[in-house]
Amino acid sequence: MSFVYNLLVVLHLLGMAALVGGWAAFAWRGHDTVELMAWGARAQxxxxxxxxxxxxxxxxxxxxxxxxxxxxxxxxxxxxxACIEIGRARGRRGGRSNRGLVMAAGGLGVLNVLVAALWS
Ligand code: HEM
Incomplete structure (x- = not known):
């Protein structure tokens, strides 16, 4: 069972990478990585x-x-x-994803990394 648990931790960390990595690319390179971020947030x-x-x-x-x-x-x-799904839905209805909501979703992802790692 510990193998299954460790496998879930790996998937958890990959979800974190998708959410935070997608956010970094969105913020600094202007690539539309909102789908990646949404899957990362769901996986988390x-x-x-x-x-x-x-x-x-x-x-x-x-x-x-x-x-x-x-x-x-x-x-x-x-x-x-919630931020990434709403930001994404606004983009689907026409135009681009809501930048403020996408940025908030990434910031909240980083906040959770800090909580996970620093709160002992
Ligand atoms: C954006 C969302 C999240 C991020 C970025 C995140 C990040 C992380 C990270 C980096 C770890 C590894 C920490 C370590 O091993 O010291 C971790 C472990 C863990 N996370 Fe999350 N997490 C998120 C959401 C959640 C949620 C929603 C839950 C449960 C309701 C959760 C439960 C856990 C558990 C049980 C562990 C392993 C045990 C522990 O080290 O505390 N995480 N998470």
């Missing part, structure tokens, strides 16, 4: 929830999650996903 939510479910139900994994930290990450991840 799904893999994050699966990680929590597994950590809480399989005691042999030895994971002792900080629930306050997880709660904060969940709220920030939902906000990031």
């Amino acid at each position: 939510l799904v893999t994050g929830l699966l990680l929590v479910g597994l950590a809480e139900s399989v005691s042999s994994l030895g994971q002792d999650l900080n629930h306050t930290k997880i709660g904060v990450k969940l709220v920030v991840a939902i906000a990031a996903l």
Whole structure:
């Protein structure tokens, strides 16, 4: 089971790379990477929830999650996903994705990296 958990961590980190990497490309090079960011944000939510479910139900994994930290990450991840989905939908209706919302989604992704890494 620890292999499955570690695999989910890998997918979680790839989702983070898609969200934050897509944002960096969008911000600095003007490439439209909104689709990549949207998939990254969705992956973060799904893999994050699966990680929590597994950590809480399989005691042999030895994971002792900080629930306050997880709660904060969940709220920030939902906000990031909402921003990118709305920004993307506006782009689909004509014209370009909403730059402010896309930038906010990337910033929230970075905030979650900081929470994940610095909150012990
Ligand atoms: C934009 C959204 C997110 C980003 C950028 C993000 C980032 C990260 C990173 C960088 C790690 C590795 C940290 C380490 O191993 O020290 C991690 C681990 C983890 N994340 Fe996330 N995460 C996000 C959303 C979520 C959500 C929504 C949940 C659950 C509701 C979640 C649950 C977890 C868990 C359980 C781990 C492994 C245990 C831990 O180290 O705390 N994450 N996340």
